[in-house]
Amino acid sequence: MAPPNQLCLVLVIFLSIFSLSSLPISAFIPKANVSLPLPLSQLVENLCNGKAVENRTLIMKLGAANSKATLNVYNEIIKKTGSPQALKALNFCVEAYKYAILSFEMVSSELVEDPQTANYDVAVIGPEIANCEKELINAKVQAPRLLAGNRFMKYYVSMGYEITPTLELENPNEYEAKN
Numbered sequence: 001m002a003p004p005n006q007l008c009l010v011l012v013i014f015l016s017i018f019s020l021s022s023l024p025i026s027a028f029i030p031k032a033n034v035s036l037p038l039p040l041s042q043l044v045e046n047l048c049n050g051k052a053v054e055n056r057t058l059i060m061k062l063g064a065a066n067s068k069a070t071l072n073v074y075n076e077i078i079k080k081t082g083s084p085q086a087l088k089a090l091n092f093c094v095e096a097y098k099y100a101i102l103s104f105e106m107v108s109s110e111l112v113e114d115p116q117t118a119n120y121d122v123a124v125i126g127p128e129i130a131n132c133e134k135e136l137i138n139a140k141v142q143a144p145r146l147l148a149g150n151r152f153m154k155y156y157v158s159m160g161y162e163i164t165p166t167l168e169l170e171n172p173n174e175y176e177a178k179n
Helices: 005-018 040-049 055-081 084-113 115-123 126-137 144-163 167-168 172-178
Strands: none
Touching: 055 084, 055 144, 084 115, 084 126, 084 144, 115 126, 115 144, 126 144
């Protein structure tokens, strides 16, 4: 796990880009049934100061919601694309985002039972999104909304990857007994 200051840097960058983005908020956080227990800035402050985050599933739920919103954008663009090479790349990304949705949803349920598995499931989303980006670049697909969605997905993966191991650190005896 990265030191807390690296996590803070990731979170600060995420919130900075999010707040400065010219794209509509709905491009990143769709109307999801996810309520924020704290303002995002307070959530970042708690993480950076090593305070426990009450609802760790929040990041995972937001990651799943972002994945669904970005998947919808991919599907919209597929309907308007005629290039076979672009269609192949877009369809590759659709599969990556379907995988990301399933992974984020699984992680939400795994956090309590098995933080190591949850951590792995978050980590494997990153390479899927990176391969998606490579496919888009190789196919010369230029879609700022897709690139923004991919970028935000990387932030959710980074935050999830850093947050999931903290459960074992906070309650090591509870998880040692299960292994």
